[in-house]
Amino acid sequence: MLSMEKGYNATKNVRNFLRREIKKHKDTFDAKNIRDFIDSFLVEMNSRKSKDPNTSLNDDTLTADVVDLFAAGSDTVRTALLWCVYVVAAHPEAQQKIRKEVLDLLGPDRDPEIMDLRSTPQTHSFILEVMRWKTTVPLGVPRCTIADTTIGGYSIPKNTTVITNLWTAHNSPTYWSEPDKFKPERFLSDDGKTVNKSNFLAFSAGKRICPGEPMAIMEMFLYFTSILRKFELVFPEGYKPTYDAMLRGVYKLCDYKIRFVPRD
DSSP, X not given: OHHHHXXXXXXXXXXXXXXXXXXXXXXXXXXXXXXXXXXXXXXXXHHHHHHOTTOSOSHHHHHHHHHHHHHHHTHHHHHHHHHHHHHHHHOHHHHHHHHHHHHHHHTTTOOOOGXXXXXXXXXXXXXXXXHHHTOSSOBOOOEEOSSOEEETTEEXXXXXXXXXXXXXXXXXXXXXSSTTSOOGGGGBXXXXXXXXXXXXXXXXXXXXXXXXXXXXXXXXXHHHHHHHHHEEEEOOTTOOOOOOEEEESEEEEOOOOOEEEXXX
């Protein structure tokens, strides 16, 4: 509970800070000098308000959008990447398989590019399995029902706050064979050439899916492949992986040490 309270207070502080920034932007706004995302949002918001005073674009949605940008672009990606580094060090065979796939595609000199993701199913499936196995964001963003509804036999009244339990969804034996085991191949087709993301919910799903998913996956792919091309990741001698972690808004690994051994 203490961790959740800290997370709530931290989010509240961020929102208060952003509201002050939005006010500053409004006070100094110049449509001929668009400085950043907030200014761009204000342009569109003002345009829509002139046609519809009840537009959904308002200060609250602007604050929420900026919070989403912070969350999608920083802590969650960093945390998921640290999990990838740790897990790949614990699975040297998978590490060699990924490195071979990347080198076969890129050669010794070319840097990875965004479009390379579709040609590296072993790497892609590894990243997806890490995000399923150690779900970085165990609980989804709170939503509110707009009408009385029924889900799975449960009645949910209008205006109920609903939070999806992504951790449970990613560890349900109903949808995953041996969910407690790390098996990247579960995301691969039988021939190992394509990736199947069925039941993968790290970014939620449907109309409310996280808009930062493509950016987050691409960032992780580029960082991860760049590291494995140049370094072998190994634990210090005598160390055995423990996967010790804590929930601090996101599911983070405890501090650990890994050796980055330069490759020839």
